[in-house]
Amino acid sequence: MPQEAQWIQQAKDGDQAAFRHIVEQHQQQVRATVHGMLGDTAEADDVAQEVFIRLYRALPDFREEAKLSTYLSRIAINLSLNELKRRKRKGRWLTFTRQDGPEAGISDQSVDPERQEMRDALQKALQTLEPEFRAVVILRLVEGYPVKETADILQLPPGTVASRLARAQQKLRTILDQWL
Amino acid sequence: MAINPRHIDLLYRAQDNPLSPVEERELALALEQSPGLRAERDKLLRLRDAFGQIEPPPEPDFTAQVMAGLQARVVPLRWLRRVAAACLLLLAAAFLTLYFSEGSLSTDTLIGVQELQPEDATALAGEWSIN
Numbered sequence: 001m002p003q004e005a006q007w008i009q010q011a012k013d014g015d016q017a018a019f020r021h022i023v024e025q026h027q028q029q030v031r032a033t034v035h036g037m038l039g040d041t042a043e044a045d046d047v048a049q050e051v052f053i054r055l056y057r058a059l060p061d062f063r064e065e066a067k068l069s070t071y072l073s074r075i076a077i078n079l080s081l082n083e084l085k086r087r088k089r090k091g092r093w094l095t096f097t098r099q100d101g102p103e104a105g106i107s108d109q110s111v112d113p114e115r116q117e118m119r120d121a122l123q124k125a126l127q128t129l130e131p132e133f134r135a136v137v138i139l140r141l142v143e144g145y146p147v148k149e150t151a152d153i154l155q156l157p158p159g160t161v162a163s164r165l166a167r168a169q170q171k172l173r174t175i176l177d178q179w180l
Numbered sequence: 181m182a183i184n185p186r187h188i189d190l191l192y193r194a195q196d197n198p199l200s201p202v203e204e205r206e207l208a209l210a211l212e213q214s215p216g217l218r219a220e221r222d223k224l225l226r227l228r229d230a231f232g233q234i235e236p237p238p239e240p241d242f243t244a245q246v247m248a249g250l251q252a253r254v255v256p257l258r259w260l261r262r263v264a265a266a267c268l269l270l271l272a273a274a275f276l277t278l279y280f281s282e283g284s285l286s287t288d289t290l291i292g293v294q295e296l297q298p299e300d301a302t303a304l305a306g307e308w309s310i311n
Contacts, residue, residue: 016247023243028235035236045239052246053253122234140196141231147196162197169192173227180223180230 005064012059019059022068023052029069029143030076036138037080039127040120047083051075073143074153077135084131118179125175133168136161183216191221195228 004025010018031048038044054075055062062071126134139150140161147165151158173180187210190203199207210217279285 016250019250020243020247023246027242027246031236031239031242032234036234040237044236045242045245049242049246049249053249056250118230119234122230137231141228142234144232159197162193165196166189166192169195169224169227170188172231173224176227176230177223180226 004068008059008062008064008068011056012062019056022055026069026072027052030072032142033073033076033138034080035123036126036142037077037131037134038083040123043083047079048076050079054079070145070149070153073139073145077139077153081131081135121176121179125172128175129168129171133164133171136164137168137172140165183214183220184210187214187217188220191217191224195224 004022007018007021007025011022027048030051031045034048034051035044038047051072055072062068126137129137135154136150139145139153140147145153147158147161151161154161187207190199190207190210193199194204194207211221275285
């Protein structure tokens, strides 16, 4: 039995150490998805943590035929979209990174400044997309899911995913021209 | 020389959606003939590559925070469900005991009081007023 399948079974039996392994294995993927959707803010990590808490609650019903990474991505996207709706109701539509907006960004001291600037530019550009376009870019380009899997996660036809990707990339390409 | 917008469209579509053979040939020819379109393709590929490498800022305490959140929110809830289930079992056992000892689960049996008649109510009211 593959290692991850073992951890899932052990976590279902109440083994929290096994669940910890699952979190460590997938946290980067989940955080990348949520940060992409919400921007580099402290509340993005709150939402990312909630993804794993939802997974823990759903473990008894989790079927091993489904890929865990896909399942987590689906939860991450849904919770992020909920958070964006909540922000919209509160009148905070765009969230910028670092010093640019009302949200205090998370600073990464370990990355060289030029790479950090590029990263900020990419994040800022992502936040200019409507959530439904942002989701396809994150799943397809950031997480690297094929179009079909992206479509399954978002419950959209593959043609719609491809079309949204094309439009989103054209917009991103214009915004990020100086970096390319 | 301006790039034909149709070729830009084909270029972007081709990344994630197979083009028809006719469209593929048209794009290939356009790329061959247009340095501007080739430059656009190179920028698009750099854009996709850049997003493929984007990572969130590191958070070394993330796993610990998830596990702490579980302890605070999920584990107590499981204990609460077990206590609730135990209470229901006790209640069911109490009802069964009463049923097998009294032979019924009527209101009289449950409350343990004989059915009152109207004259009983007036007699009781009289006693309370004296006291």
